[in-house]
Amino acid sequence: MTPMLREPVDAQHDIAEHRMLDRVWQGSRGVIGWLSVTTHQQIGKRYIVTAFLFLLLGGIEALLMRLQLATPDNTFLDPARYNQIFTLHGTTMMFLFAVPVMEGMGVYLVPLMVGTRNVAFPRLNAFGYWMYLAGGLFLYGAALTNTISDAGWFAYPPLSGPRFSVGKGVDVWAQMITFTEVSALCVAVELIVTILRMRAPGMSLNRMPLFCWAMLVQSCMIIFAMPAVMVASTVFLLNDRTIGTHFVNPAEGGDPLLYQHIFWFFGHPEVYIIFIPTLGMVSSILETHSRREVFGYPAIVLSMVGNGFIAFGLWVHHMFATGLPQIGEAYFTAASMMIAVTSGIQIFCWLATLWTGRLQMTAAMHFVFGFIFIFVMGGMTGVMLASIPLDLQVHDTFFLVAHFHYVLIGGALFPLFGGFHYWFPKFTGHMIDERLGKTAFWILFSGFNLTFFPMHLVGLLGMPRRVYTYPADLGWARDNFLATAGAFAILLGGVIFIANVFKSVKNDAAAESDPWEAGTVEWAAASPPANYNFINLPIVSSRTPLWTESKDRGVVVGLRNDRREVLVTTLLDAAPRHRYELPGSSIWPFITALGLTIGLVGSVTYFSGYYVASVLGMIGLIGWFWPTQPLEKKP
């Protein structure tokens, strides 16, 4: 039976429907129940909370580094500790915060935005989260035993090889990558399928919210980029270290530059994997708070897709100093500058939206303006870095440190904070305190610029990055001191932000389902949404259904409410195709992840872990794929 589309139902019916759905979508209680959760809201929240905890750790590491560099010839940290801390900082921020937090936002918001009940593969989703958590715990668990890589987050061989990095630190680092990449690939696959096949009827691709487009582009990028880093970190580096393969060991005919090519073939797209989702967040916030549809929807979509492609063609600009032939490098200069065109189009479209919008300057909008300021400046220094002669001077100096913090904090963290303020009522059912939010913004914004702007100058004055100390007579002391002072301002801003979250969650006032009077479908669900998101799946006939259609818009009926059933629609037009039953709560993803964790940890510590892992993993997968009996025998 294909579902029918019809006018909404009366309130009495709604309550009965709600009871039924609630029973079907509710998981069991207790520890086992908690480990068995497969609903996307719960898993999305777990991703976001875990990622913010890692942001806190990465931030503390940054403060320790800034304390060490506050004055010349400082001895607060010894060189070994400093090198470990900057390795942890980069690794944490890239692999354990930035990518997972974007995945978390996607896992939480995409099903709501496309108007369905869960992601396409709920158990894979749970498995992905457990892998991410295990990878993070592995890295920091090893850190507690002082097993920490000090070869940098990029781990260039031969420095990271068995001869120059003894001990297990680099092995732990390389294997942690495997965990987070498995997790990222899981989310990418399920978001692509959710976005392409589970949109609400009528939500053709050209009516899809820009955030979903952003997550679609990002997920496709993950599928192409993440295998590359696994080749670099696991196949090359870890095998060289553990079983002597010599892929990248120059002493045995391996090539250290091969590692760099493969690593940056991942590493550059990684920046866009972090940053493209925030383009979607900015678009959502701008649309709602300027009270008009974002200008240039097709242009923004195409430029995001363009970003996704171009991002794979400019990895060599991380390697200009390795002495590749100039003619080839010139191609990468052009490619690196080309990405400024697509990014420029997005900025121009947002400016056009601002110019014709009626702006409400909420805390979220403050973060959007902060994003424009910081990110555009980072983009400008990015164009400078695309120029080979300029890059050869500023590469691996503090100028570069300034540049990529402008791009990553400006391009990812500020919009993420904006998005967090914007969707906070949806996440928690409470409004976030606007006044505290704006205070946090101004402190973060000024603290950020105080920290990172002086780094441009000190880099041009010749200070290389990744040095644990510097002499007093080279004129670097003032700017370093300013940067350290700014870092503490950022800390203050962060504390206010966290305090605001706790204060607002305790606030009694419940948020309405659509407190900003926004236009997209996620605001039709309750705040916070029920486990099943919508009593009846919405039907959509425009880009901003809540703006352009009456309250009595059509909904989907005919889906069974006695099992976890969703609607599968066509790829382009989102025409209803068939009903599909999603699996319920399951402990098996956790058990499978546990088995894989023991195996991956075992591969770098005790090889016998493999045996435990294969048995546990096999049990996990058998349980996972055990055929379930149909609920009813009757037709």
Place this chain on the structure above:
Amino acid sequence: MRVVVVSVFTTTALLAQQSALDPAGANATAIRDLGAFFLGLLGLIFLMVIVLALIPLTGRHHGIEQEPLARTHRPSERTESKLGTAVGFATAITIVILIGLVIVSVSVGKSAIGTLDRTHSLVIEITGNQWWWYIRYPNDNASLIVVTANELHIPIGRPVMIRGTSNDVIHSFWVPNLQGKRDLIPSRVTTEWFQADRPGRFRGQCAEFCGLQHAHMGLWVVAEPPDQFEKWMAHQREAAVPPSDRVKQRGQEVFLGAACVLCHAIQGTSAAAQMGPDLTHFGSRSTIAAGTLPNNKGNLAGWIADPQNVKPGTHMATVPIKAEDIQPLIEYLESLQ
């Protein structure tokens, strides 16, 4: 605009010995000017974007043609098409500017970092080591080869070609006053060209993270007039001066009798190992431990007595030397002018 930017650059970088803003040769000057040009142009664009973003926040702004609506509004077709033209125009300008920047960048790159005159350039071979620089002036005539460490002399007005490689991990040779950086990669040879146009002492530093003491892998480049340079070369080719008195004689005995000879060479003695810096003319160099400390007797004594205290993690061994032997050893090493 460009002039202003350049002048700001120059004043902040006054007397900087390790700065990309205070070039001492045509290569670094071309890069500095290119940077100032980029900065001026891009800075202007940045300001324009920020102004355009802030104007909608001013009280007097009413949008291009804003029609109020209760909950949401849709600007008229005319407004939207005006905006479309504006965005299209801005994109076209962006493309034109970026193409221009690519052309400028590539052409400056060709002259600033490309091959200079190979025929009468000076070739210097540099090998990166954790955490010091091996420096060799090659010559077809073996007796004219010069080997030194951590301090490079070059003649002004003559192109220099650096042929670099590494003995262990990847390092990067970088003397910002003269040229951008070039990685030194084990199993490969990379090249770099530059020329100093004025005499001076310029500091360089390893720019690719190379382990524990990456921060203390400095070097000095001494650019001097050709005649002075030739004199320096001639002196470097000579064997070490023999000890001139009993104390230094004793110092040499201590050196040759201790583990020092397992790593270091002093031409004219039996010490010929190449693991550590060549010490034949150690006394003529301005720093010890690769730019870590000024070269004087006190620092040298501290360095030899406890290298790990000066440069934690250094591969320089702590060689046990009797207290009464330290002074003669220092006297001897410092006499190796």
